[in-house]
Amino acid sequence: MFKRISALVVAGLAAMSVAACGSGGSTTAGTSGGGDSTITMGFSQVGAESGWRTANTKSVQDAAKNAGIELKFSDAQQKQENQIKAIRSYIQQKVDIIAFSPVVESGWDTVLKEAQNAKIPVILTDRAVDSKDTSLYKTFLGSDFVEEGRKAGKWLVEEYKDSTDPVNIVELQGTTGSAPANDRKAGFQEIIGAESKFKIVASQTGDFTRAKGKEVMDAFLKSNPDIDVLYAHNDDMGLGAIEAIEGAGKVPGKDIKIITVDAVKDGMQALADGKINYIVECSPLLGPQLMDLAKKVVKGEQVPARVVTEETTFDQEQAKQVLSTRQY
């Protein structure tokens, strides 16, 4: 299954890849390793929407280098059509394996079937697809996003256990149709739904970005005078919302309690500073496990259908303790 590709062909194929990806922002970059048995991986990344994503990209690129895997990397700028183009380009280039983090859950069957027909195995990393046919990919490596939502809900239930007053919650959702947005919403709702005092008074997407988080929180604050809690599906949207809350003359972490997901450095700093109240960790450091799985899959070894990332949670005191050693 390993390929022998001359330098000339590599250069030609790289040019084809850029052309195939058009103006969608995809590039073929970052090759490492070499020799007859080098594995070539085509990796289609979601984008660069958050601190989490930047750390994830670095983890994948560093791990490929360390594992001697030749990585063809493309950034889809949060657009499914760019990911589909990139995957088709990797199929054309006859890479040994394709890995990707699907921006949304639906609409992958056709291109995954094309990869299967070309006998190129696929690994899902970070986010899932909703395809019924699980033979279209070898394994899915990433977090349990439903459990992350549950952890956020459990903290809230505990925080308000002595109160009978209504708790007005606003929710900043991740990218519409993405696995983390769907699952973090569902897990949170499952827990808080058991008590009628918890009310989600507004819920809208902030597309996992800081700018959109601020914009949507501005609108929430204008239309909802009595917000008690913000649940943001990632740190970046929470950090944008903090700017909006401060701009409205309120104190984040006190007037409005804030729960986020990720635990990237900026989020942890805001938690340690008392502006966020609780963070559910979602680890972006998937690169080493991804490369191990890729090597096994290419060799034809069995791998588990699902590999779940180990994660924790942080309150303000815990954030102060770990901040200096945080890797991302």
Ligand code: AHR
């Ligand atoms: O899929 C993981 C999510 O995507 C992260 O929580 C978020 O920050 C990122 O954009």
